[in-house]
Amino acid sequence: MHVPSPPLLEVRELVKIFGPVRANDGISFSVRPGEVHALLGENGAGKSTLVKSLYGVHQPDSGEIVIDGAAVELPSPAAARQRGIGMVFQDMRLIPALPVWQNIALHLTDTPWVMRPKTLKARIAELSQRYGLAVHPDALVEHLSIGEWQRVELVKVLLGGLRLLILDEPTSVLTPQEVGGLFEVVDRLRADGAAIVIITHKLREVRQIADRVTVLRGGRTVLSDAEPAQLTDEQLITAMVGEPVAALERRSTDASDAASPDPAIVRLENVSIRRPDGALGLDGVSLEVFPGQILGVAGVAGSGQDELSETILGLRQPVAGTVALDGAELALPAVRQARQAGIVAVASDPVQDFVIPGMSVAEHAALWFAEGRFRFDTRRADTQLRTRNGTAQLRAVAGNRRMDRLSGGNIQRVLLTLALTSTCRVLVASYPTRGLDILTTERTRTLIKELCDAGVAVVLVSEDLDELLTLSDRIAVLSGGELTGVVPAATADRQRLGELMAGGVAA
Numbered sequence: 067m068h069v070p071s072p073p074l075l076e077v078r079e080l081v082k083i084f085g086p087v088r089a090n091d092g093i094s095f096s097v098r099p100g101e102v103h104a105l106l107g108e109n110g111a112g113k114s115t116l117v118k119s120l121y122g123v124h125q126p127d128s129g130e131i132v133i134d135g136a137a138v139e140l141p142s143p144a145a146a147r148q149r150g151i152g153m154v155f156q157d158m159r160l161i162p163a164l165p166v167w168q169n170i171a172l173h174l175t176d177t178p179w180v181m182r183p184k185t186l187k188a189r190i191a192e193l194s195q196r197y198g199l200a201v202h203p204d205a206l207v208e209h210l211s212i213g214e215w216q217r218v219e220l221v222k223v224l225l226g227g228l229r230l231l232i233l234d235e236p237t238s239v240l241t242p243q244e245v246g247g248l249f250e251v252v253d254r255l256r257a258d259g260a261a262i263v264i265i266t267h268k269l270r271e272v273r274q275i276a277d278r279v280t281v282l283r284g285g286r287t288v289l290s291d292a293e294p295a296q297l298t299d300e301q302l303i304t305a306m307v308g309e310p311v312a313a314l315e316r317r318s319t320d321a322s323d324a325a326s327p328d329p330a331i332v333r334l335e336n337v338s339i340r341r342p343d344g345a346l347g348l349d350g351v352s353l354e355v356f357p358g359q360i361l362g363v364a365g366v367a368g369s370g371q372d373e374l375s376e377t378i379l380g381l382r383q384p385v386a387g388t389v390a391l392d393g394a395e396l397a398l399p400a401v402r403q404a405r406q407a408g409i410v411a412v413a414s415d416p417v418q419d420f421v422i423p424g425m426s427v428a429e430h431a432a433l434w435f436a437e438g439r440f441r442f443d444t445r446r447a448d449t450q451l452r453t454r455n456g457t458a459q460l461r462a463v464a465g466n467r468r469m470d471r472l473s474g475g476n477i478q479r480v481l482l483t484l485a486l487t488s489t490c491r492v493l494v495a496s497y498p499t500r501g502l503d504i505l506t507t508e509r510t511r512t513l514i515k516e517l518c519d520a521g522v523a524v525v526l527v528s529e530d531l532d533e534l535l536t537l538s539d540r541i542a543v544l545s546g547g548e549l550t551g552v553v554p555a556a557t558a559d560r561q562r563l564g565e566l567m568a569g570g571v572a573a
């Protein structure tokens with residue numbers, strides 16, 4: 067008979083309190099060596115707080131962290147690292163101006179030994195090779211993609227002699243291909259006997275990678291150390307949310323629905339956009355966006371999605387081609403005209419483009435409502451935000467919270483509450499459900515669908531192919547800045563989209 071190995075990590079009745087919030091309220095679960103353990107739960111359920119206690123960032127108020135059968139104190143991340151605990155954070159902490167090896171060397175300063183650059187580079191190369199983490203020690207971090215940043219973080223963690231790896235929503239910023247690569251690394255670590263704790267919102271990923279799963283709700287464990295194969299999706303969702311959540315049906319079932327009788331609101335003709343590095347970010351793209359339709363935009367990261375959105379928002383000046391709004395050609399950039407025409411955006415990188423450090427949620431709402439005019443009334447904005455919260459039901463946090471202290475999911479909820487309740491004719495939504503839990507994701511999709519049903523023209527940029535297939539009327543696929551196809555969602559499938567994303571030619 068197979069006897070399961072004793073746990074490497076046991077968490078017993080862990081409590082962590084922030085002021086009035088019991089972020090962790092008696093959490094218990096365990097992880098064995100050679101096991102991938104998924105932590106599930108809604109935004110704010112307490113997952114990040116829990117893993118930060120495991121990594122020595124937070125000190126629990128009560129409860130025990132037990133490693134190899136003995137209760138331990140983890141007063142700092144350095145103490146956690148000394149016990150072989152490594153963590154890759156949601157917001158990766160590298161210095162862009164330095165090469166990979168120096169970023170890693172900085173991380174090693176708390177170890178009692180110092181490696182010579184040559185030795186360190188050789189170790190990086192060896193680990194990259196062994197775990198399939200393609201990173202070059204001399205590459206400048208600012209030139210790396212998000213997936214590559216993450217690989218550097220993984221190498222950093224692996225160098226310390228890893229026993230327990232904590233991954234906080236590692237896939238929310240990755241393309242489907244990069245997720246595959248990350249999971250291969252996780253598989254190798256598991257085979258080497260490491261224990262892995264992974265936070266995710268995606269059931270598809272739990273099924274793909276996790277041996278066991280623990281679900282948190284409101285700071286408590288509602289399901290502990292369960293085997294995913296023994297549970298249905300509905301059971302997992304009910305554990306997370308407290309009630310079943312119906313997934314949206316695919317919108318378009320008939321390819322002929324995709325033809326719109328109304329004239330296009332936005333029309334791009336042969337538009338080319340140059341990036342700061344001189345390369346073409348968009349290369350001769352022609353597209354139309356119709357009222358009452360959702361145009362999905364698919365592509366691996368950096369294929370021209372941002373350039374396309376920013377062109378429609380009037381932010382970019384094409385080097386060739388024209389952009390027309392309601393049939394009239396625009397002299398770009400034309401931010402004001404785009405705004406006056408009722409174009410509203412959900413930014414692709416809200417932390418960069420939406421969050422203003424030091425300002426409250428209500429102040430952000432006031433800026434949003436002021437729309438560039440001198441009419442800044444925070445108290446009024448707070449009241450309006452509450453009303454919009456009631457309409458959107460995305461459970462955005464209270465107006466007095468500081469925006470830069472919120473989790474990615476909570477920032478996204480505020481942005482979506484503002485954007486999806488604004489009167490608009492065109493909505494450009496980039497990765498709207500990134501970092502959101504299941505309930506908020508479904509609610510966001512419903513709101514986008516309702517806007518479309520009310521006649522809004524929607525451009526939906528997403529890396530989630532299921533989301534694109536469920537919501538879109540047509541899906542435009544970008545590859546290397548070129549449009550490789552525009553297919554009716556009704557006749558598209560993951561494989562076809564994957565071929566076009568890889569640069570295939572539309573049939």
Ligand SMILES: Nc1ncnc2c1ncn2[C@@H]1O[C@H](COP(=O)(O)OP(=O)(O)OP(=O)(O)O)[C@@H](O)[C@H]1O
Nearest residue numbers: 084087089108109110111112113114115473475476
């Ligand atoms: N440093 C802090 N100070 C005050 N409150 C905090 C702090 N960190 C977290 N919280 C609160 O604790 C609760 C749990 O937050 P936590 O970030 O652990 O949730 P989560 O499950 O990781 O959410 P998400 O899926 O959005 O990342 C939330 O109400 C959050 O606002």
